[in-house]
Amino acid sequence: MQPEIRSPAFFIGQGASAGDLISFGSGQPDLPPPPSAFAVLEHFRQFKYGSVQGELALREAIAKEYPSATPEEVVVTNGASEAIDLVLRAIAVPGARVALPRPYYYSYPHNVELAGMTPVYYELEKGKINFDSFEGAVQGCRAIMINSPSNPTGTVQDIDTLKKIEDLCNNLGIYILSDEVYKDLIYVRENYPMKGKRVVTINSFSKTYAMCGMRLGYFHTLDRALVEKVVEMKSHTSMNTSLISQAMGLAAMGERSTYVAAHVPIWQKRRDIIYQGLRDLGLDLWKPEGAFYVLPKIKNSTRAMHDLYYHHNIITYDGVWFGAPDRLRFSYALDIPKIEEGLGRLKKFLENEYRTYA
Amino acid sequence: MQPEIRSPAFFIGQGASAGDLISFGSGQPDLPPPPSAFAVLEHFRQFKYGSVQGELALREAIAKEYPSATPEEVVVTNGASEAIDLVLRAIAVPGARVALPRPYYYSYPHNVELAGMTPVYYELEKGKINFDSFEGAVQGCRAIMINSPSNPTGTVQDIDTLKKIEDLCNNLGIYILSDEVYKDLIYVRENYPMKGKRVVTINSFSKTYAMCGMRLGYFHTLDRALVEKVVEMKSHTSMNTSLISQAMGLAAMGERSTYVAAHVPIWQKRRDIIYQGLRDLGLDLWKPEGAFYVLPKIKNSTRAMHDLYYHHNIITYDGVWFGAPDRLRFSYALDIPKIEEGLGRLKKFLENEYRTYA
Numbered sequence: 001m002q003p004e005i006r007s008p009a010f011f012i013g014q015g016a017s018a019g020d021l022i023s024f025g026s027g028q029p030d031l032p033p034p035p036s037a038f039a040v041l042e043h044f045r046q047f048k049y050g051s052v053q054g055e056l057a058l059r060e061a062i063a064k065e066y067p068s069a070t071p072e073e074v075v076v077t078n079g080a081s082e083a084i085d086l087v088l089r090a091i092a093v094p095g096a097r098v099a100l101p102r103p104y105y106y107s108y109p110h111n112v113e114l115a116g117m118t119p120v121y122y123e124l125e126k127g128k129i130n131f132d133s134f135e136g137a138v139q140g141c142r143a144i145m146i147n148s149p150s151n152p153t154g155t156v157q158d159i160d161t162l163k164k165i166e167d168l169c170n171n172l173g174i175y176i177l178s179d180e181v182y183k184d185l186i187y188v189r190e191n192y193p194m195k196g197k198r199v200v201t202i203n204s205f206s207k208t209y210a211m212c213g214m215r216l217g218y219f220h221t222l223d224r225a226l227v228e229k230v231v232e233m234k235s236h237t238s239m240n241t242s243l244i245s246q247a248m249g250l251a252a253m254g255e256r257s258t259y260v261a262a263h264v265p266i267w268q269k270r271r272d273i274i275y276q277g278l279r280d281l282g283l284d285l286w287k288p289e290g291a292f293y294v295l296p297k298i299k300n301s302t303r304a305m306h307d308l309y310y311h312h313n314i315i316t317y318d319g320v321w322f323g324a325p326d327r328l329r330f331s332y333a334l335d336i337p338k339i340e341e342g343l344g345r346l347k348k349f350l351e352n353e354y355r356t357y358a
Numbered sequence: 359m360q361p362e363i364r365s366p367a368f369f370i371g372q373g374a375s376a377g378d379l380i381s382f383g384s385g386q387p388d389l390p391p392p393p394s395a396f397a398v399l400e401h402f403r404q405f406k407y408g409s410v411q412g413e414l415a416l417r418e419a420i421a422k423e424y425p426s427a428t429p430e431e432v433v434v435t436n437g438a439s440e441a442i443d444l445v446l447r448a449i450a451v452p453g454a455r456v457a458l459p460r461p462y463y464y465s466y467p468h469n470v471e472l473a474g475m476t477p478v479y480y481e482l483e484k485g486k487i488n489f490d491s492f493e494g495a496v497q498g499c500r501a502i503m504i505n506s507p508s509n510p511t512g513t514v515q516d517i518d519t520l521k522k523i524e525d526l527c528n529n530l531g532i533y534i535l536s537d538e539v540y541k542d543l544i545y546v547r548e549n550y551p552m553k554g555k556r557v558v559t560i561n562s563f564s565k566t567y568a569m570c571g572m573r574l575g576y577f578h579t580l581d582r583a584l585v586e587k588v589v590e591m592k593s594h595t596s597m598n599t600s601l602i603s604q605a606m607g608l609a610a611m612g613e614r615s616t617y618v619a620a621h622v623p624i625w626q627k628r629r630d631i632i633y634q635g636l637r638d639l640g641l642d643l644w645k646p647e648g649a650f651y652v653l654p655k656i657k658n659s660t661r662a663m664h665d666l667y668y669h670h671n672i673i674t675y676d677g678v679w680f681g682a683p684d685r686l687r688f689s690y691a692l693d694i695p696k697i698e699e700g701l702g703r704l705k706k707f708l709e710n711e712y713r714t715y716a
Contacts, residue, residue, distance in 0.1 A: 009593055012407060026407060033405050041399035041602075047391050049370060049384060049570045078436050078573075078596040085595040089472065107594040114447065114594065116474065212407045213601035215436075235367055236465040236472065237443040238436040242600040243571035244399075 002310050008106060011315055022342040024330035025315035027151055027293065029210035031263065034255035037209065037248040044247055050240035053231045054218065058250045066193060066201070066220050073220050075230055076241045080181045080204040080217040081107065086237070087200050087219060088115035088143070090229045091175055096142035101129070103295065103324035105151045105179070117142060121323070126286050127155030127295075131164050138168070143175035146194065149182040149290025152322045152329040154271075156289040159192045166196045177202060181217070184208040184260045186290040187268050197222050207291075208260065209252040214245040267292055270332045270339060277343040278330075281350055295319065298328045300357050307353055312345040360668050366464060369673055380700040382688035383673035385509055385651065387568035389621065392613035395567065395606040402605055408598035411589045412576065416608045424551060424559070424578050431578050433588055434599045438539050438562040438575035439465065444595070445558050445577060446473035446501070448587045449533055454500035459487070461653065461682035463509045463537070475500060479681070484644050485513030485653075489522050496526070501533035504552065507540040507648025510680045510687040512629075514647040517550045524554045535560060539575075540649040542566040542618045545626050555580050565649075566618065567610040572603040625650055628690045628697060635701040636688075639708055653677065656686045658715050665711055670703040 005011075011025045053059065054076025062076075063069040077083040084107070088098070092115040100108045102121040112119040122129065122137035127150060138144050146165065148157040169176050176194055181204040183191035193201050204217040221227060252259070271294075275287050278296050285296035298304045298319075305318045305328060319327030332339060363369075369383045411417070412434025420434075421427040435441040442465070446456070450473040458466045460479040470477040480487065480495035485508060496502050504523065506515040527534050534552055539562040541549035551559050562575040579585060610617070629652075633645050636654050643654035656662045656677075663676045663686060677685030690697060 007590075009410065009590065012410065012593075028406050030406075032403070038403060041402055044399055045390070045396060047568050047571050048386050048388075052367065052370065078600070081594060082596045110591075110594040114591065210405050213405050213598065215597060215600045232367070233468075233472065235370075236439060236468040238440045238596070239573060240571065242436070242573045242603045244602050244606070245600045248602070 002306070005306060005309065005318070007321060008317055021313050021315065022338055022345065023315040023334065024332065024342060025317055026333075027331045028212040028333060029207065030333050030335065031210055031266070033210045033248070034252045034259045036255050037211065037252040040247050040251040041244070044244055046243050046247070050243045050246070052235045052240050053227070054241060055243065055246050055250070058246050061250055061253045062218055062220070069220055072224065073222060073227065074218055075227055075234070076216070076218045076246060077234070078217065078238060078241055079206060079215040080179060080202050082215075082238065083202045083217050083219040084108075084111050084177065084179070085114065086230045086233055087177060087202070087226070088112060088117065090226060090233055091143060092116050093142050097140065099138045099141045099144040101145065101147055101150065103127075103150075103152050103319070103322040103327075105147060106321045108145060124150075124153060124155070127153035129157050129161050129165070131161055134165065135168060138172070138174060141174055143177055144169060145177045145179060147179040149186055151182065151291055152293045152295050152317070152319070152324065153286075154288025154291050154293045154295065155286065156186055156188055159189075162192055162194055166194060166199065169198065170196050174198065175200065181207050182291040185264065185267055185292065187264070187271065188289040200226070205249045205252065208256070209249070211245075211248065211252065214242070214248055216241065216245045216249045267332075270336060273336060274330060274332045274339055274343070277339070281343070281347055292331055292333050294330045294332065295322075295324060295327045296330070297326055299326050301326050301328050303357065304328060304349075304354065308346070308349055311353070312349050314342050314345050360664070363664060363667065363676075365679060366675055379671050379673065380696055380703065381673040381692065382690065382700060383675055384691075385689045386570040386691060387565060388691050388693065389568055389624070391568045391606070392610045392617045394613050395569065395610040398605050398609040399602070402602055404601050404605070408601045408604070410593045410598050411585070412599060413601065413604050413608070416604050419608060419611045420576055420578070427578055430582065431580060431585065432576055433585055433592070434574070434576045434604060435592070436575065436596060436599055437564060437573040438537060438560050440573075440596065441560045441575050441577040442466075442469050442535065442537065443472065444588045444591055445535060445560070445584070446470060446475065448584060448591055449501060450474050451500050455498065457496045457499045457502040459503065459505055459508065461485075461508075461510055461677070461680040461685075463505060464679045466503060482508075482511060482513070485511035487515050487519050487523070489519050492523065493526060496530070496532060499532055501535055502527060503535045503537060505537040507544055509540065509649055510651045510653050510675070510677070510682065511644075512646025512649050512651045512653065513644065514544055514546055517547075520550055520552055524552060524557065527556065528554050532556065533558065539565050543622065543625055543650065544648040545622070545629065546647040558584070563607045563610065566614070567607070569603075569606065569610065572600070572606055574599065574603045574607045625690075628694060631694060632688060632690045632697055632701070635697070639701070639705055650689055650691050652688045652690065653682060653685045654688070655684055657684050659684050659686050661715065662686060662707075662712065666704070666707055669711070670707050672700050672703050
């Protein structure tokens with residue numbers, strides 16, 4: 001009897017890339033961080049508590065990436081996950097609504113509920129925000145979340161739309177949590193960091209610098225009262241973010257431009273291959289503009305995910321987990337021979353048992 | 359105008375031990391971690407996500423410290439703080455009461471409130487639990503917290519009392535969160551890890567191995583459903599604990615017995631000097647049995663803390679922050695010449711402006 005796969009947690013830490021397995025599962029870069037991130041380790045000797053808000057040198061470096069930002073507007077966290085958790089808890093009004101994109105990153109609804117609020121959804125159309133339906137969905141919300149580039153859709157929102165959302169939320173007094181963790185993996189334009197006095201931009205070292213395991217993230221906001229509230233909260237819930245992770249992150253930032261410039265073409269090439277490969281197999285999908293996910297239509301996605309894993313040794317993630325039933329999420333964070341091998345296996349699946357699907 | 363000092367956060371990250379300042383403030387070891395903790399860094403090359411529950415090798419090493427424990431019963435966290443935060447959130451019933459010792463570690467009431475519950479208190483008598491009044495205080499509670507050795511009292515609870523508490527809470531179906539982060543800094547006996555099916559023992563690498571800045575903690579419980587719930591929650595709120603902090607912690611554990619054996623006498627000598635020094639100054643206090651705090655009586659403690667800081671260059675923590683008004687907390691995590699210099703300054707304060715206190 002094969003165990004049922006109920007969430008991404010089934011695959012994480014299972015040695016998913018061991019042996020003959022091809023993993024299109026977990027969303028983490030396979031290529032190593034900038035060498036300077038590891039180089040800093042040999043002489044690292046700090047051990048005392050650090051600033052709960054984050055080491056000043058790191059916040060200074062981060063602030064330089066935002067127009068006229070100051071280190072006081074930045075909080076360093078245990079990954080973007082903790083930034084989202086703490087910001088939602090800090091702004092929480094019991095039972096208030098928070099509008100999420102659908103499809104969504106699978107943690108978002110949990111994050112909202114863990115903060116004692118209620119998730120509601122605005123529907124993406126082929127991964128894009130329709131401003132009119134967005135406007136209707138967000139009325140009366142405490143906060144909204146934006147995720148561009150998006151996990152799992154791979155889409156990037158239009159700057160015009162983002163600016164209209166800034167104005168709307170500013171007028172309505174709604175917080176914007178803009179999850180921009182894929183800001184350095186965009187194929188179609190520069191990132192547009194969202195702006196406004198109630199805007200919180202959330203970011204991470206996980207994707208830009210391949211530092212998932214070090215759990216280093218941060219947020220930036222002009223709302224100094226919110227910064228103060230989160231720092232006070234964090235002083236009770238986790239204190240400073242690991243100093244050694246912060247040291248690695250600061251070192252990595254010194255190589256940002258060359259590292260990102262070298263990596264974006266690698267991601268783009270993989271994107272092109274998987275996108276064309278899935279199209280050639282007859283699947284319906286849109287072309288990703290950022291991040292490293294494709295989200296093709298597959299009827300009965302839950303059964304397909306199980307069959308692909310148990311019969312073809314491929315990990316994919318069920319679209320249901322992202323609010324996208326009848327789709328599968330493929331992360332293309334693996335090398336081209338593996339992508340091609342995976343596409344070959346998928347072809348066999350589609351030509352054989354998939355035909356038998358209801 | 360001197361700024362008002364409203365919480366320990368005022369001192370943290372202010373360079374409290376710079377220049378001529380003597381800090382009896384922050385509760386963190388001044389002596390470095392075991393050399394192997396840093397030695398492991400040079401060859402560290404992991405960067406992908408790790409197990410949300412914690413790396414298996416580390417959980418195996420931790421499990422060996424608890425009688426017949428298994429790695430499945432251990433969750434690795436961002437310090438003891440995150441363990442407390444997640445466990446309280448996982449067991450939370452909105453509005454339910456959680457009984458805390460008073461004096462308490464200053465984060466506890468915040469942790470309870472952040473989990474949507476209500477702190478109530480059982481009063482310590484000279485730092486000790488009176489079982490009869492404890493029994494009255496905990497009726498109807500969802501959980502209780504125990505902290506032995508205690509921050510800020512420095513007391514260690516009698517094993518008989520702890521066993522009676524185990525029985526009582528087991529019969530009443532109340533969770534016990536036993537914060538044992540000072541378990542390896544006890545001068546009077548071995549640690550007694552609390553036991554029972556609803557017991558959660560919380561621990562940390564911060565005090566035992568002087569790794570505060572790396573934020574590495576964990577909890578152990580026989581309640582597997584609670585483990586599962588916390589891991590699921592953590593997969594949304596912070597994911598794995600920093601892998602490099604975990605690697606340092608695992609290396610440090612290899613030196614546990616020699617490191618702890620070498621350090622306890624150092625702490626004990628400092629304890630003897632500050633205890634006798636404060637007694638010689640005529641202060642009323644009890645003799646600490648563990649951890650590295652003394653909590654003498656000082657009338658008008660808030661004003662005393664300010665005067666000591668602004669006029670005598672000594673950091674102390676106001677007892678008010680710990681639910682112990684008219685006391686000051688001194689951490690003796692500093693070398694003997696500094697302790698003696700600090701005692702000299704305190705003498706001047708007591709002989710001069712303290713006489714003018716109401």
